[in-house]
Amino acid sequence: MKLKIITISALAVIITVFVLSDKPRERLASDIPQQAQTMDSPAINKLETKTNNDGDLEISVSPLDLSPKSSEWQFDFVMSTHSIELDQNMTKSVTLTTDRDNKYTPLKWEGDPPGGHHRSGILTFNPISPIPKTIELSVRGIDDMAETKFMWVTSP
Structure with a gap:
């Protein structure tokens, strides 16, 4: 016992x-401060989703991995409408512009094919180096809609 x-x-x-x-x-x-834990994943990886719902079209764009180590920059697109046909070639309808006024065209679109009222996919660009202070995505050529712009500040 x-x-x-x-x-x-x-x-x-x-x-x-x-x-x-x-x-x-x-x-x-x-x-450990959060900043120290994420030294390999700078703030550019955490850019917020931007949404524009002017008129009959709603577009949401989310930057994915835009870090200096990334081999490609990707943006997640979601588009929705009930009045126009979403039949655009996304690699020709979107431009990425930096604060230095350099313009870039997408390499590829991986997502829903042209047509319909709802489309989503990933738009891919070559990475930009050095990282610009701001980036702006311009979407044009959708129906009679004026150019729609989404801007992010990538460095403080």
């Missing part, structure tokens, strides 16, 4: 030491 109590007590002490010794590591990881 004494051996059983000693064994249970020893196990309890070992478990307690293990649990308590693991806590400082967890706290250390959580005490």
Whole structure:
């Protein structure tokens, strides 16, 4: 009986030491500022989704990985309307412009084919180096709609 109590007590002490010794590591990881934890993923990776719903067309654009290490820059597009046909060639309808007024055309569109009232897909560009301070996507040629622009600040 004494051996059983000693064994249970020893196990309890070992478990307690293990649990308590693991806590400082967890706290250390959580005490590291978020900026230091994400040094390999700069703020340019976290650019917000922009939405424009002028007129009968709603377009939402989300930049994906635009980091300096990325081999391509991608933008997630979602378009929705109930009055016009979305039959544009997206590689000809969209331009990416930097704060230095350099213009880039997309390499490819991977998504819904032309037609219909709802389209989504990924528009891919070559990466831009050095990273510009701002980027602007211009969408044109959809029905009689004026050019629609989406702008992001990529560096402080």
